[in-house]
Amino acid sequence: MTKTRLYLYDTTLRDGQQTQGVQFSTAEKIQIARALDALGVDHIEGGWPGANPTDSEFFAQDLGTRATMTAFGMTKRVGRSAGNDDVLAAVLDAGTAAVCLVGKTHEFHVTTALGVTLEENLTAIAESFQHITAKTREALFDAEHFFDGYRANPKYALSCLRAALDAGARWIVLCDTNGGTLPADVGRITGEVIAAGIPGDRLGIHCHDDTGNAVACSLAAVDAGARQIQGTLNGLGERCGNANLVSLIPTLLLKDPYASRFETGVTLQALAGILRTSRMLDDILNRVPSRGAAYVGASAFAHKAGLHASAILKDPTTYEHIPPETVGNARIIPMSNQAGQSNLRARLAAAGIAVEAKDPRLGGILDDIKLREDQGYAYDGAQASFELLARRALGLCPQFFEVKRYRVTVERRKNKRNQTVTLSEAVVVVKVGDKKMLSVSESMDASGTDRGPVNALWKALAKDLGPYQAYIDDMHLVDFKVRITQGGTEAVTRVIIDSEDSAGKRWSTVGVSPNIVDASFEALLDAITWKLIRDGAS
């Protein structure tokens, strides 16, 4: 049976940027657009040219994407011709192959928000689309508030859709702008629109997550016959966000009835990269990825319940609805239960540490991990510290050097020009063999900015490790994450440090203490020790 084509329209760069606190730079927009193109979406809505300088700058690039680059705007304003509307002109000037114009379909909005007559609005829609199709652009009509408008006045709402369709719009996109429509209504109304003569293969759906149903509403529209889905990566978007394509795409490709009925521009191979794409966006936004996200969350295939964990070992399909690797994810069996031991051995083997199945020290390591996790340690995100913990328990972790003491000072005062300046300084005393070494460093960077006590401590620690210095010369800190794991005045701090060597190899270590400097120092020591072991220092 031949499959029906479903089209995916991404608006991460436009509606996604409506997320509170989100403002992409042009470079970030380009990075996201390339990732979307690699994923295989059909349209990339890049922004509203003219409304926002970054957007115009973005459209000035020629990325040569396979996906159709699309500019967003609004139908011409009443009282001027389409050709004389400067807002519309700016949108067309972006020169994109496709143009999506938002227009009113809800009589209440036409009269209240726009303050024009219903007839004037219909004309504005028709003339706008005649104008852009005359310029041979692919035209999309973003039918704002369609579902509310249809409930209020179905006849008028439909006449707005027809006006755009008759004027040459390729796609009529039913928008639930306020996100208040529930899946059953989206399905029913979409079906009625098709019954009223708007072909399903010309219909798109654009949902928001204000009731937590954006994904389900999109599927309901497809069930009813719509053939384009609009959404964003990680469900970014105005208010509660848009339909999350990272949740929708795996469902469309992997689960029936969709998998057997439809095909999209996304291949199974590209699907395996969707987790990385999702993480890339979180990195750009410096957001902590949602552990519980459908398909791509770090916990999406974590089996904590004892019953589940043991059954999973017999057959993964007992508690997994899809194989984790199909979306680039992986199974996690928490080590804090019986099923954990074999899982622990697997993780150690992966780190090149072989342990016998019956080795009693495995239980000890699990208990130690449990204990330390209660104290605030987190080993999921600190594989290198996990390995060192195991090595210490197994007597496989040489003590390369001993830290005798350190002292960090942060001083803030007025300089000669009476400007307030801050300077951090660190002294570290380590003993290598029977040789004692004192190192001192301050934390001023090239630009003269003080980067704080942890930076100073790292510089001092990495300054002179005698025979081991050569091993760490090519290593540097690439990221530093801080989390208070207990609120209140008893606050305990968890620090996770990502390090990298000249070959681009990355490793993560963790430290925990009520004193943030101590926590950081612990993570720094682990980072160095792991590097020395990895490079075979002795």
Next chain:
Amino acid sequence: MTKTRLYLYDTTLRDGQQTQGVQFSTAEKIQIARALDALGVDHIEGGWPGANPTDSEFFAQDLGTRATMTAFGMTKRVGRSAGNDDVLAAVLDAGTAAVCLVGKTHEFHVTTALGVTLEENLTAIAESFQHITAKTREALFDAEHFFDGYRANPKYALSCLRAALDAGARWIVLCDTNGGTLPADVGRITGEVIAAGIPGDRLGIHCHDDTGNAVACSLAAVDAGARQIQGTLNGLGERCGNANLVSLIPTLLLKDPYASRFETGVTLQALAGILRTSRMLDDILNRVPSRGAAYVGASAFAHKAGLHASAILKDPTTYEHIPPETVGNARIIPMSNQAGQSNLRARLAAAGIAVEAKDPRLGGILDDIKLREDQGYAYDGAQASFELLARRALGLCPQFFEVKRYRVTVERRKNKRNQTVTLSEAVVVVKVGDKKMLSVSESMDASGTDRGPVNALWKALAKDLGPYQAYIDDMHLVDFKVRITQGGTEAVTRVIIDSEDSAGKRWSTVGVSPNIVDASFEALLDAITWKLIRDGAS
């Protein structure tokens, strides 16, 4: 028309605790149970007595909740009588009014996971429910993997439901254990179960969010006739979590067809407290509340798009599907646009700072906020710092004292007993009027634990402020949040400090710097200054 009763079953304390990294203390479980009872759910599933010491401890309490306290367990094991199954006995020993037992309904699981015959499993279900109903407990059957089981062998899956029903189970709960079933299938199969003779008013639905559809699947089951919804606060739960009751409850109470067809135990008054309940759980878990959460997210009613913001001012219903206050939320119009100025004035007025509508300084304050937010400041969570920023711009912020300099030292060394100890010490020099004061403090707490440089700094700063000392004697730090707002080595740190006075009044301040000590110091200064202004110091 009389409304049909829908029942809400909360499993935050049981399935919710299956969330990776979540482990409630008994005190936390009690706090959550009281909040759930105040909200108005019908059942509170408290845990699995016997499987987990905390759970047994929790059930030992008598909270006198209106909601039915429920213990979770599993049907008796094959090969022993219900009366001789110690696991089942432990569940009954908890003495709860209701008991929910999970049992198999999927032939594959009966044979693969349990390794018993289909007949033995049916008998185990029947005898288990006869046993607990004989003890006059309200009995619920958690039909594990029901949807997958029904697809594989509908006849057997249904016979499992009937076995429990005939043995006296009050509720038959259809569980989509793996979370892989989509809304349309949940609706269809629930309808077929009712058609097969299991009454809808005896049916519950238990969904997981592995495809991002748990809320929609729950609604689909209700549409088909199920009358109990199981879920958790904030969608906690195994893997991607359970159906989120914080999303479902507002939909059921505020939106049609549900609002007009059904009633629950939740009043509109209690609904207005649901945001607080959601935040309380995040506080317990020390989680950053999801800004985009349906109904209760901080961004759920934030109107960033210019078109939206201006229309909202004309009529909120133009871009809001429900009034924010009905769920205890509030509208946010970002201040970085025209609509922002009136919003800014409103926020200032709320802080007792009156500014004329046309005051040009309003624009300056907005620009300043925008600029500082780009640097990493966040004023949403730091109202006191926001007020001070505005006061400075308006010349309403007296300089009570001047910080000449400070110095913080963190030292780690071996003590006489050769134990590694860390000590933080801070020296602060402030000038009040023409009087200079030096204060020094260390950060050791009562238990002898070093609490780090920020703690030492706070103690030194609050030690002697001369004439202002009396104003700050009753203030203390209650929370400290750190966030790295730029990743990598250029990391910039945002610190938010919550302070409280003896009257229980709380206020939040923010500081930003590449140096975490400096960032903290800035937030501390704001905290003190705000207190002095609030208490009318001069």
